[in-house]
Amino acid sequence: MxxxxxxxxxxxxxxxxxxxxxxxxxxxxxxxxxxxxxxxxxxxxxxxxxxxxxxxxxxxxxxxxxxxxxxxxxxxxxxxxxxxxxxxxxxxxxxxxxxxxLADATAELAMMLMLGAARHAVTGDRLVRTGRWDFWSPAFLVGKQVTGARLAIVGMGGVGRALARKARGFDMEIHYHNRRRLPPEQEQGAIHHDSLDTLLPVADFLSLNCPATPETTGLMTTERFRQMPPGSILVNVARGTLVDEAALLMAIESGHLAAAGLDCFREEPGGNPAFAAHESIVMMPHVGSATxxxxxxxxxxxxxxxxxxxxxxxxxxxx
Incomplete structure (x- = not known):
């Protein structure tokens, strides 16, 4: 046969x-x-x-x-x-x-982007790599501390739960929004939110881990970025269509968002060339599962x- x-x-x-x-x-x-x-x-x-x-x-x-x-x-x-x-x-x-x-590998990359965005990884790497590191001050490259911060996760499927497990190692307080509330054994103490309206205001860090659907397309708009605390950070390792990229740029340029870590974009391959002007945006070419x-x-x-x-x-x- x-x-x-x-x-x-x-x-x-x-x-x-x-x-x-x-x-x-x-x-x-x-x-x-x-x-x-x-x-x-x-x-x-x-x-x-x-x-x-x-x-x-x-x-x-x-x-x-x-x-x-x-x-x-x-x-x-x-x-x-x-x-x-x-x-x-x-x-x-x-x-x-x-x-x-692929949950663990993708969650690892989300943690890398979160830490890199919080601690000025792009700027720091550039300064050392180009031989331009000739200055130090207590005010030099001061970033946002991850330890003890509030992590808001949108989408608590496999990747979201894996990220929550890893974030607990940084003593982060986990909040989440999901289509359905998880059972207690999967929540592991994470705080459930029925809507983004209550989740976003507590998001020191916001990680998008939900699938791309008609309901989630354009999820992060100008209005929703404004709901996040000043100085907060966005991480997206899911799909580029979840984010209004013009709204994200506005939030970065205004200083309302301190930084972002992105592994996916609306246009792939290629990404958004406008992001390259902002070293506060840490970018990877959609390689979350690449181990x-x-x-x-x-x-x-x-x-x-x-x-x-x-x-x-x-x-x-x-x-």
């Missing part, structure tokens, strides 16, 4: 590729460039399964053109805002994701979903 054919449009971890080649016929995009709409449609007639990343978009127009041969889209991501899930379901195509395995351990785990979970599907079982992460 012929083995199923799997298209992998981006270069996944070596361990993932080795396992995939062991069990399937693999077509790998060696160029490691985002799959275009035409490429996705073309490959759908040649393969039984795909393991796309967030860079491959399955909008309604693309889904309408897919060949019936394609049976499963096993995303190498937690977020699925690049997929039109109703359209794929209507075509009978199974869709899965990789939840749970060897996590990339292996994501790839293996995508393959677990495909394995189950072709055994005739329900994939563990079927959406």
């Amino acid at each position: 012929a083995r199923p054919v799997v298209w992998i449009p981006r270069r996944l971890s070596e361990a993932t590729l080795a396992r995939a080649r062991r069990d399937y016929e693999v077509i790998l995009n060696e160029a490691d460039t985002p799959g275009t709409a035409d490429q996705i449609v073309e490959m759908s007639a040649r393969v039984d399964a795909m393991i796309p990343c967030h860079s491959e978009r399955f909008d309604a127009a693309v889904v309408a053109r897919l060949d019936p041969r394609l049976k499963i889209v096993a995303n190498h991501s937690v977020g699925t805002d690049h997929c039109d899930l109703p359209a794929l379901k209507a075509r009978g195509i199974a869709v899965t994701n990789t939840p749970g395995v 060897v351990r996590t990339r292996d785990a994501m790839g293996f979970l995508a393959l677990d979903n495909i394995d189950a599907f072709f055994r005739g079982e329900t994939p563990p992460n079927l959406l």
